[in-house]
Amino acid sequence: MSENGPPVVLVVEDEPDVAETYRRWLRSSYDVRVAPDGATAMTELDGDVDVVLLDRMMPEMAGEEVLREIRDREIDCRVAMVSAVDPDFDIVEMGFDAYVTKPPDRDELTGTIERLLDRAELNDDLQEYYSLVARQSALQAEKTEAELAESDEYAALVDRIERERERVDEELGDMSTDTEFVGAVREIMDDEGGE
Amino acid sequence: MSTPYDIDAVLPDGTIEALPPGTNVLITGPAMVGKREVAFKLLASGHETGEGVLCVSTSASASSMLDEFERYVPTLDRDRVAIVDCSGSDSQRAIREIATERVSSPGDLTGISIGTAKLLQRFSEQDVSDVRHGLVSISTLIQYLDLNTVFKFLHIYTSRIADTDGLGVFTLESVSHDPQTVNTITSEFDCVIELREGEDGREIRVRGLPGASRTWRAFD
Incomplete structure (x- = not known):
């Protein structure tokens, strides 16, 4: 690239x-x-x-x-x-x-x-989105709902996840198209070692 | 499709009776609590009104999948059932009887996506536009692939189901994964149906949909 x-x-x-x-x-x-x-x-x-x-x-x-x-x-x-x-x-x-x-x-x-240029960014942006969601999931597993509701850091994380998801979905485009759908899956598999 | 997918009588009264097109549902719970049964019933409950079922089977063969479906829908129309079989089984029976695409391993997500795309195209040639998509189960995918890859795939596949106005039904064995993993997977779904064994039998709880009550209730 x-x-x-x-x-x-x-x-x-x-x-x-x-x-x-x-x-x-x-x-x-x-x-x-x-x-x-x-x-x-x-x-x-x-x-x-x-x-x-x-x-x-x-x-x-x-x-x-x-x-x-x-x-x-x-x-x-x-x-x-x-x-x-x-x-x-x-x-x-x-x-x-x-x-x-x-x-x-x-x-x-x-x-x-x-x-196609957008799609080249897809895997990296999905990775970033995944990392944010994984962090949120760890916080949810460790803390109570009341603690999360009071946390500014958690609120900021929720906002970032929302923005990252919007970006990913824009890059995904129209998933009802077969080539777009299979192409997107191929994109994430290219990075899965050996698969 | 603009009318909701009817799931009447699958879940107890007072939970949910229909799901809007484009909804993705996750069924979680411990082993042997009946997740597959609920998944199959959700997938099959529109069959008599002309809907199609397209199911990805990660470990059961297409023929055992077909047997399970026929248990819930005795009048199954085999023209409207399609299976992506990743089990590696070489049984030819189901392949002769229903539309089947075989993928060598549950880890081959590109193969799975191509298989589902072919089968969906077949439905569209048959003028079957309302399709319920199953994936049983996510737990198998996690055994074969990194969690981040499974997560990315689920994001893409649930978007595919949403963009084609389908209904998605997925299962996840919740006990064998840590809570963080379960939370991460869960976040990709519009609606989560939790099953558990309570003291007086099986219980169910539905989260995520407006109007769904978050309390556990008996579910026989």
Whole structure:
């Protein structure tokens, strides 16, 4: 993940006109890299890349293969599939974090990227939320309700939990969407050692 | 769905009779107090009005789960029961009879989420929009994963159930975990149903919902 500067977006697209359109749309907000095929994409991919926009239909190396390679190399980035074909359930199983129907409009593309950047924060913010709730739970186990009601520290903790939960829920987005839901779970499992 | 999930007659009079869409319920209590039974009854009590049941089973096989359901709903419509089986059982019976997705281990939360998403999609193709989601039990997940991972998963999964207007029913064995752990898990739920063995038999208490009385009452 890029530490400083704008987020890095890698566009993998074999049609030069399409790739150029995306680049023009995105360059004011992101550091955009373009790869015309899967093999080039793999050389462009490093720890700085935050989001990959991956065309599903490419000659030589298909989008699925690039995705598999990204996951095998354990690169911490989120991958959106761009496809003219209406996505079926395979998308979720294959491990794409989102999909965009081709041709996308500008808002759709940037909206997807922003959602995926939010999701990159999800695990850390859920961890923070968990720590606060765990502290609250320890206090509840040690102290009486009357003691808690009088404690300013406890009241401040309750407020922080509320704010952190709001932040997490905003990052979660709409959980009725399958890709968003499975993507969020995948995000927390990446940190669970060996699972 | 805008009408509440009916749970009439599952809990004693004067507790709760219906739950709003998007509610997540946790059932806690010591071992052998009947948490699974209450969970199954809550899950099955809308079955006759066309609702679906989607249950994640962390240790029982899909076929024993199906047997348990049929005990509570003799007229079970098998098209509206779906199970994510994490037991590792290789019994083929239930898999032939009801929609089943198998996950290799209860620790594979990504697999569980994919399984539930597939089964929910199947319900939506059948025009079953009101779905009760079970997860039996959280205690097994805690044996396989760090508490913080289980907590994060529950936050995501309960949000999923809320955002799809479902009803969530989860169980937790309260005695084998320390009070802090139980409090942490409990905080993710809208409503907690506690069961215990009292001197004169089983008792129940409901917390969290407006109007729910916090006193223990007899529950046979």
